[in-house]
Amino acid sequence: MPRRFLAAALAVAAITAGTTAAVAAPAPITTQNDISSSFADTFADPSVIQGRDGYWYAYATSDPLVAGGPFGLMHIARTKDFGSWEYLGTVFNDSTKPSWAAPGSFFWAPDIRYLGGRYVMYFTVTDTAANPGGDPAIGVATAPAPAGPWTATDAPVVTPKPDGNGGYFGTIDPAMLTAADGKRYLYYGGFYGGISVTELSADGLHAVGSPTQVTIGDRYEGAYAVYRDGWYYLMGSSMNCCAGPTAGYSVFAGRSKSPKGPFLDADGASLNESRVGGTTVITQNGNKWIGPGHHAFLTDAAGQDHIVYHAIDRGTPWLTDPFGINRRPMLIDRIDWIDGWPRTRAGLGPSDTPQPAPATGSGAGIDSTDPAGGLSGATRQAGDSLGGPTAVVRGVASTRQSAPGGSVRVDADVRLGSSFTTVLGGSVVATVSGSRVTVSADGRTASASLPADFDRSQWNKLSVQVVGNTVTARLSDAGLGDLYAEARLVVPGLKLKAAPVRWLGTAELDNLTVRAVADPVRRAAAVPQPGKVLAGDEFDAGLGSGWSWVRPDAKAVVADGKLSWPLQNTDLVGSGNNAGLLFHQVPAGERWIAETKLHLELGEGDIRNYQQAGMIAYRNDDDFARLGNVAIWRTRQTEYGRELVARPSDGATSYGGAAIGRSAPDLWMRLAYQRNAAGEHVYRAGTSVDGKKWTWGASWVLPAGEAPRVGIYAHGDFTGASPAPVATFDYLRFYESK
Structure with missing residues (x-):
């Protein structure tokens, strides 16, 4: 940072002799999932953005909003505070x-952005007129x-x-990102x-060059990048997004x-290999919500990230009859960054x-919808068609x-x-000047380059933040995880004082907020921990009296x-x-952990539907939960599946599953059991590749x-080998659960 910028910035103190003490930000409000309940029964595949008018806008897939309603052409709703919503x-x-x-095509998965002075929406078209019958674009x-x-x-x-x-192929579920290399990218x-x-x-309207595949088939959809x-x-x-109760x-x-x-x-596992990787962002936790996914991110005025998703x-x-449209309302929860990874409520889900x-x-006496009123030295400018009055700084x-x-x-x-x-x-000084974003404090400086075609005459999002000893200044399209440039500086011993925020130079400001940063959560939520061994079998001899079969299989033998x-x-x-199933007597009590170590060679890359083995x-x-190391087309996954009777009138069953951890030839598995307040039996699954x-x-x-029986299984639709x-x-061991 050139000294003249720092000196000029500090000189602004002369105009603020009459400032008062800090004023708290607006009183917090609460939300409770689902947040779309006031206007819709279902609001799937949500995407969000803050408009220039200060509202947060949410967009959703074309499913009917309520039972019996007509299919829409993607939906729009908005809120000022996430506590009350208006359907548009x-x-x-x-x-x-x-x-x-094509006639009858559906429109799914909107992704909303702001760039080049206009709002841009990407979406799935399930069928085109060029090839009627199912060619998504x-x-x-x-x-x-x-x-x-x-x-x-x-x-x-x-x-x-x-x-x-x-x-x-499934050309669906778009998500755009503006990146630090000055280019725009679309994931789909x-x-x-x-x-x-x-x-x-x-301009974001045309694909350029050849695409790069970044995840293997058979595992991921609903991309979002930050x-x-x-x-x-x-x-x-x-x-499974849409298996109803299973x-x-x-994510x-x-x-x-x-x-x-x-x-x-x-x-270190790739999302684009047969033994597919993936670190959990959100998964179901045993409460009322299952199937959380197809999400978007937002960052609030306090710098806290949130995940918006359906569940x-x-x-x-069901929105309609069983096996019809799934009822997928919109939910929102806090995202915590734990050891560099996004976790919903620190892993609580x-x-x-x-x-x-x-x-x-x-806070700081500013009305974000009319920012000039809370500033000295700024002038009010009448708003355009998108928002209210803005604040103009000149000097x-x-x-x-x-x-x-x-x-x-x-x-x-x-x-700008x-x-x-x-x-x-x-x-602490942050400057956007020429082609660079620069931050300075305590004699230290860091900077980043803006793209050569960065247009400062258009509306962009500027965020300047101090958290502890870290200073960041970031320019982006709309604050949705995208960026044009970010300068980041760590200053040991930095202690930020309470003081007016000061500006110099030239800019027009809208949606201005000044707030204390949300306290970051840095520790992951507790997970089940095993205590002493309560029961089990080390397979040192033949199967003991604690075992029982459903459909015995004489080929299952104990040796060595x-x-x-x-x-x-x-x-x-x-x-x-x-299929044959082998069960062991479970220990008494309302909390315990079952564990096994499984060796199963499933190969890599070939199709072996659906060879698997594991715990159940x-x-x-027609009513079970099954944790298996399984071949699913060309992937090898750890699937935690659930089957139940979804339509009692004729006994029709529904099956779906969640993924947990990574597959490996040697895989350790756990089911952590507890009984909830309603007396239901809750089983949480865990896996390990090293024990x-x-x-x-x-x-x-x-x-x-x-209580259900617990044991092991080994089967598949066909072996393929x-x-x-x-x-x-x-x-198979049973531990006390700490």
């Missing part, structure tokens, strides 16, 4: 929907305001991709074909130094009790009241002049301290209730009443 209608109508969409539309009117382009931004077999794709990323033209602390995080949803949808993440990957999880109430899973809402509004300005000390965040939509400087605490069991060409799902909690053939570091994941709830692979179990 649909994105398109029959006359404005894309002309290239990615559409794009623009609007001058977040509520529209929306104008679709005359062609897809990503065209359908033939699979070579007469069909088409799903289980059939994997997620890919393509570069976009500067940049944080030097890393690009790619998140995707996995498994939906096990969950996982990988990260890379490049927006094009490769993306690796916290254990299913396991008690009311979806909330079903009141939670602090995202922070909106400002020097400051808040009339002090910002808090210790930590503070200043956030605003800005149109040639140079604009923000001063926090009288000593292991139980070896060739995979049966059988299954439990649907009507295929012909079982009431009967030491455990990944805990989803919980399934089985009905109250007699000759001879059948052999599942080898080293032991």
Whole structure:
């Protein structure tokens, strides 16, 4: 930072002699999931953005909002505080929907952005007029305001991709990111074909060059990407979005130094290999919400990240009749960054009790909808069609009241002049000047380059923040994890004083907020821990009296301290209730952990549907939870599946699953059991590839009443190999649960 900038910034103190003490930010409010309940029963695949008018706008897939309602053309709602919502209608109508969409096509998974002075929405078109019958593509539309009117382009931004077999890959679920290299990227794709990323033209309306596949097929859809602390995080949803009461949808993440990957999880496993990786962002926890996924991120005025997603109430899973439309309302929860990874409520997962809402509004005496009134040295300018009055700074300005000390965040939509400087605490300086963003404090300086085509005359998002000893200044399109440049500086011993926020230079400000930064949560939530051994079998001899069978299999034998069991060409799902199951007596009590070590060679990359072995909690053939190391097409996954009777009138069953950890030939598995207040039986699953570091994941709830049996299994729809692979179990133990 040149000394002249620092000296000029500090000189602003002369105009603030009459400032008063800091004033608290608006009183917090709470929300309770689902947050869309006031206007809709379902609001799936949500995407969010803060408009220039200060409202937060949410967009959703075209499912009917209520039972019996007509299909929409994607939906729009808005809120000022996340506590009350207003439904605004649909994105398109029959006359404005894309002309290239086939009649009867659905419009799914909107992704909202702001760039180049307009709002841009990407979305899935399930069928195009060019190849009627199911050739999904990615559409794009623009609007001058977040509520529209929306104008679709005359062609897809990503065209359908033939699979070579007469069909088409899953070109669905778009998510855009502006990256530090000055380019725009679009992530898209799903289980059939994997997620890919393509570069976009500067206006975001056209794909450029060849796409790069970043996740393997059969595992991820619903991409969303954010940049944080030097890393690009790619998140995707996995498994069953829409299996009603057995939906096990969950969100996982990988990260890379490049927006094009490769993306690796916290254990170094790739999202694009057969033994697929992924670090859990959100999964179900045993409360009312199951299948949380297809999400978006937002950062509130206090710098706290939040995940917006849909989930299913396991008690009311259907919007229509069973096996019809799933009821997927919109939920929101806090994101904590634990050891560099995004975790929902530090790993606790979806909330079903009141939670602090995202922070909106400002402290320091500022009305974010009319910021000039809280500033000295700024002038009020009449608002345009998108918002209320703005504050114009030409020269020097400051808040009339002090910002808090210790930590503070200043956030605003800005149109920048040639140079604009923000001063926090009288000593921390952030400047956007020329082609650089620079931060300085205590004689230290850090800077970052802006893209060559950065347009400072358009509205962009500027955030300047001090948390502890770390200073950041970030310019982005709309504060949705994207960026043009971020300067980050660590200053040992930095202690920010309470003082007015000061500015010098030239800029127009809107949606200005000044707030203390939310206290970060840095420790993961507690997970089940085993205590002393209560029961079990080390397989030192034949099966003892504690074991019992359903459909005995004589090929399962105990020898050399292991139980070896060739995979049966059988299954439990649907009507295929012909698999052998081996159960062990469980310990008394309402909390314990069952554990086994499994060796199963499933190969890599080839199709072996659905060879598997693992642990099971079982009431009967149509009511069970099954944790397995399983081959799913070309992937190898750890699936925690659930089957139950979803339509009692005819006994029709529903099956779905969640993924937990990574598959390996040697895999340790745990089921942590507890009984909840309603007397239901809750089983949370965990896996490990070394027996030491455990990944805990989803919980399934089985009905109250007699406790399910717990044991092991080894089967598949068909083996796909000759001879059948052999599942080898080293032991089955039951521990007390701490």
